[in-house]
Amino acid sequence: MSRILDGKAAALAVRAEVAGRVRALRARGVVPGLAVVLVGDDAASQVYVRNKDRAAAEAGFEVRTLRRPASTSQAELLALIDELNRDLLVHGILVQLPLPKGLVPESVLERLDPAKDVDGLTARNVAALWRGEEGLVPCTPAGCIELLDRNGIAIEGKRVVVIGRSQLVGKPLAALFLARNATVTVAHSRSRDLAAIAREAEILVAAVGRAKLVRASWVRPGATVLDVGINRLEDGRLCGDVDFHEVLPVAGAITPVPGGIGPMTIAMLLANTARAAARRAGLAYDGLDAG
Ligand code: NAD
Numbered sequence: 001m002s003r004i005l006d007g008k009a010a011a012l013a014v015r016a017e018v019a020g021r022v023r024a025l026r027a028r029g030v031v032p033g034l035a036v037v038l039v040g041d042d043a044a045s046q047v048y049v050r051n052k053d054r055a056a057a058e059a060g061f062e063v064r065t066l067r068r069p070a071s072t073s074q075a076e077l078l079a080l081i082d083e084l085n086r087d088l089l090v091h092g093i094l095v096q097l098p099l100p101k102g103l104v105p106e107s108v109l110e111r112l113d114p115a116k117d118v119d120g121l122t123a124r125n126v127a128a129l130w131r132g133e134e135g136l137v138p139c140t141p142a143g144c145i146e147l148l149d150r151n152g153i154a155i156e157g158k159r160v161v162v163i164g165r166s167q168l169v170g171k172p173l174a175a176l177f178l179a180r181n182a183t184v185t186v187a188h189s190r191s192r193d194l195a196a197i198a199r200e201a202e203i204l205v206a207a208v209g210r211a212k213l214v215r216a217s218w219v220r221p222g223a224t225v226l227d228v229g230i231n232r233l234e235d236g237r238l239c240g241d242v243d244f245h246e247v248l249p250v251a252g253a254i255t256p257v258p259g260g261i262g263p264m265t266i267a268m269l270l271a272n273t274a275r276a277a278a279r280r281a282g283l284a285y286d287g288l289d290a291g
Pocket residue numbers: 140163164165166167168169170187188189190194207208209210228229230231261262263265
């Protein structure tokens with residue numbers, strides 16, 4: 001029987017540590033501020049933003065949510081980013097994706113001050129990640145690694161397969177696994193014989209956006225399976241990229257959806273924001289009291 005990796009519990013532990021560090025920052029006169037930019041009325045984004053706002057406020061951050069209509073122009077959005085870049089009360093800026101049609105997400109994200117780019121998507125932070133320099137790491141990939149670490153699942157020397165090569169998840173996650181001395185394969189929509197590639201993995205990550213793509217026959221017995229995908233089934237229920245019930249008896253450990261990587265993503269956003277605030281204040285994040 002495989003172990004279910006409880007992302008909710010791990011995320012709560014991370015959030016409690018972040019709250020401790022936020023208290024330590026406040027005690028030094030630094031009030032960590034997070035600005036969340038939400039353009040348009042995408043229903044899923046509204047829910048994500050509400051959850052992020054609530055979690056950030058609970059951890060002691062000053063949260064500012066800036067809602068703008070779908071008709072917002074690229075120039076208006078860039079002007080808003082410039083304003084937040086200059087605002088000394090803001091340490092982290094999150095632009096909720098996807099942006100409405102007509103806006104160019106790449107240039108909006110690139111406009112962020114890299115020191116406030118808590119999603120780690122600016123060219124500077126991407127380069128820092130691949131070079132092994134200090135920077136801000138995208139939240140979902142960071143959450144995957146944190147969940148493994150907190151469950152005592154070793155990474156070094158392991159054969160890892162990441163399915164999906166997006167800028168947001170697949171690519172940065174591959175960089176993080178490499179930095180931890182795993183042997184990494186990145187598979188994608190054009191990969192041939194995906195099942196055979198997946199079966200080689202001791203740690204298999206699915207970050208695709210296709211419900212139940214990964215079947216039991218794709219999984220090496222005893223492998224750790226991280227399911228990043230969030231898909232909505234016709235009956236309204238959420239479902240990952242992995243056929244959970246089929247894979248459960250084969251895997252050594254597996255994340256559920258919901259309650260796996262999703263909560264970790266929010267927790268890492270908070271950690272990144274506190275890290276950004278500490279860095280601006282010239283303090284070492286890891287040295288702050290987490291209790
Ligand atoms: P994306 O659409 O940007 O990228 C999907 C990737 O999957 C692409 O690289 C593509 O090559 C690959 N792909 C597509 N079809 C494939 C197939 N049939 N076989 C193999 N590979 C295929 O998506 P993304 O932003 O990386 O997100 C992936 C999934 O993760 C989505 O379901 C998204 O909702 C979810 N997600 C979850 C969180 C979280 O917090 N849990 C965060 C971000 C994204």
